[in-house]
Amino acid sequence: MKPFTVNISETVLTDLKNRIQNTRWPGEAEGSDWHFGTSEKYLKEITDYWINGYDWKKHQDQLNQYPQYTTDIDGIQIHFQYIKGKGSNSIPLLLTHGWPDTFYRFHKIIPLLTEGEQTFDLIIPSIPGFGFSDKIAISSEAVADVWIKLMTETLGYNKFCAAGGDVGMGVTKALASKYPDIMERVHFTDIGYPMGQEDPNTMTEEEKLFAQFVQRWWYSEGAYAMVHSTKPQSLAYALNDSPVGLAAWIISFGNAGAPPELIETAFGGRDELLTNIMIYWVTQTIGTSMRMYKADAIAQWGGSQPLEKTDVPAGIVVLPREAQFPREWAERFVNVVSFKKLDNGGHFAALEIPEVFSDELRSFFYSL
Template sequence: MEPFTVNIPESVISDLKNRIRNTRWPGEAEGSDWHYGTNEKYLKELTNYWENEYEWRKYEQQLNQYPQYTVLIDGISIHFQYIKGKGPNPKPLILTHGWPDSYYRFHKIIPLLTEGEQSFDLIIPSIPGFGFSDKKAISSEAVADLWKKLMTEILGYKNFCAAGGDIGMGVVKALASKYPDTIEAIHLTDAGYPMGQEDPESMSGDEKKFAQFVQQWWYSEGAYAMVQSTKPQSLAYGLNDSPVGLAAWIISFINAGTPPELIEKAMGGKDEILTNIMIYWVTQTIGSSAKMYKEDAAALWSGGEPLKKSNVPAGIAVFPREAQFPKEWAERFVNVVSFKNMDEGGHFAALELPKVFADELRSFFYSVK
């Protein structure tokens, strides 16, 4: 383990601002609003703020607020935050982010989960291919193998808990399936989606409705995943070269699960959106992060043995702006002991509603015996 500090050269920031300033805007049809993707009027306002008002050094200092390290595991450099809980017997908990976010997804819940009687030792890594970890895309199952070694061989925990959503969901499910004697409990905010491999006769009525919803959503909003699962390298050239293009692509995904008027709220605020985008920009990892979709797609359709259902206790929190899957769908993959439909929030609940999300994690993990 080597201590790590985020310290981006000023030349990178100056170059970013020059690129924003020199953007060739494509224009859009009058009245098109958000119907064709990220709205140009909104994007111009956001990137003008990014160039002239957003303070990267302020958020760089925030990223350095908590201890962080890098460590080499199986030839891959892993970046992670490691914050010890202050309670009498903190539970070790590894939190895994998704795409298009980063380890910054969990920044607001760190002080909420490391204080008090029921506290946690928090381990918050950057997935390989993302942020300050190596720019090497691997499958979710391979990430789970790295996390197990990080927690047991590097940090010395015999048992630990795990939570995640989006890509993090796949990592956490794999941890529980492959290492049931090591994982005490898991928490998820989604449980995966029907991909045409399920026997329709085995599906309940609610599961079939969920599958129909996912199919419709895939046709209207799933272009990003299809591109990243098939041609991520072609996409990477433009997004790695243009900060405005990068912002447009990421914001279009946020908009996929959020109406335009809630886009900033959905990720915790305008500065939070830009800090997340900045992590991709300064590390040049948008291409390698997108390639993880192809790695997971290859693993899914390779014909290999699927992961077995886990018997590890699992908590599920379904936020209203996420896909509303039924409990029986989650029970196909994990041992559901808690299933909650939350009152508000969406895909990035840890940023949007940090107290609600932190309370849910604490309540679940401290209820599992």
Template sequence: MKPFTVNIPQAVITDLKNRIQNTRWPGAPDGAGWQWGTSEQYLKELAHYWVNGYSWEKYEKQLNQYPQYIAEIDGIQIHFQYIKGNGTNARPLLLTHGWPDSYYRFHKIIPMLTEGDQSFDLVIPSIPGFGFSEKTALTSVAVADLWKKLMTETLGYQKFNAAGGDVGMGITKALASKYPAVVSAVHFTDLGYPMGQEDPATMTDEEKQFALFVQQWWYSEGAYAMVHSTKPQSLAYGLNDSPVALAAWILSFGSAGASPDVIEAAFGGKDEMLTNIMIYWITQTIGSSVRMYKTDAVAQWGGAQPLSKTGVPAGVAVFPREAQFPKEWAERFVNVVHYKKMEAGGHFAALEVPEAFAGELRSFFYSVK
């Protein structure tokens, strides 16, 4: 482990602002709004604020507020935050982000989970190919192997808890499936989607309704995942070269026809949204991050054995602006001992409703003996 500090040269920020100001805007159909993709009107306003109102220096200091490290595991450089809880018996908890967010996904809940009697030793890594970890795309199962070594060999924990959503869900599920002897409990905010491989005869009515919703959503909003899984390199050239293109692609995932205030709230606010985008920009990891979809897809197409259902106790929280999967769907993959419908929040709940999300994690993990 080597201490790590985010320290981006001013020349990178100057170049960013020049690129934003030199954007060639494509134009948009009259009255397009968000229905054709990211709104050009909104994006122009955001670009102006990005150059003239947003302060990277402020958020760089925020990123450096908590201890960060680099560790080499199996020859791969892994960046992670490591914050010890101040309770007398703090429990180790590994938090894994997804796409298009980053380790910054969890910054609001760090003080909530490291204070008080029911506290945690938080380990928050950047997935390889994301943020300040090495720019290489691995499968979710391969990342789970690295996380197990990070927790047990680098940090020395005999057992630990884990939570994740989106890409982090797949990694956390793989951890529980492969390493039940060291994973005490797991928590999820999603558990994948029906992709036509399930036998309808085995599905409940609620699961069939969920499958119909997912099919409709996939055709209207799922283009990003298809591109990532098939032609990630073609996409990477433009996103790595233009900050406005990068922002447009990330925001199109969060829009789904929503209003700008909802989109910003989903990322925790406008400044937090831009900070997350900045992490991709300054590390030039948009290409390697989207390639992870291809690595997972190739492994699946190549006949990789599906993970077995894990017996590790699992908690599940379904937020209202997340796909509403029923408990029966979750029980196909994990040992559900806790299932809760949340009152507010969406895909990035740790940013949008941090108090509720932190309370859910604390309540679940401290209920597991």
């Protein structure tokens, strides 16, 4: 373990500003608003704030507020935050982010989960290919193998808990399936989607309705995942070269889960949205982050055996701006002991509703 500090040079920041100022705007169809993708009107507004109002140095200091480290696991440099709880018997909790976010997804809940009596030792790594970890793309199952070594060999925990959503869901589910003797409890904000491989004769009516919703969603909003899973390299050239293009792609995903007026709210705020984009930009990891979808697609469709259902106790929350999957769908994959529907929030619950999400994690992990 080596201490790590985020320290981005002024040269990188000056280059970013110049690139934004020299953007060749494509124009947009009259009245298209958000129906063709990210609104150019909105994008011009937020990029103007990016170079004239947003303060990266302030948020860089915020990133450095908590202890960070790097370590080498199987030849891959892993970046992670490690914050010990102040309670007398803290639970070790591994939090895994998704796409298009980073380890920054959890920064608002760190003080909420490490102070008081019922606290956690928080381990918040950057997935390989994301942020300040090595620029290499591996499958969710392979990430789970790396996380086990991080937790047991690097940090010395015999058992621990884990939570994750989006890509982090796949990693957490793999941890529970492959290492049930080490994982004590797991928590999810989603649990995967029907992909057409399911036997309809085994599905309940609620699951069939969920599958129909997911199919419609993929056709209307799933372009990003299809590109990532098939041609991520083709897109990487553009997004790694243009900060405005990078922002447009990430914001477009946020729009898929929230109406335009809630896009910044969904990411926790305008500054939080830009800080998340900045982490991709300064580390040049948008290409490898997208390539992880390809690695997972190869694993899924390349003949790998699917993970078995795990007996590790699992907590599930369904957020109102996420796909509304039924409990029986979750029970296909994990041992559901808690299933709740929340009244507010979306894909980035830890950013958008940190107090509610922290209470949910504490309630679940300390209830068993």
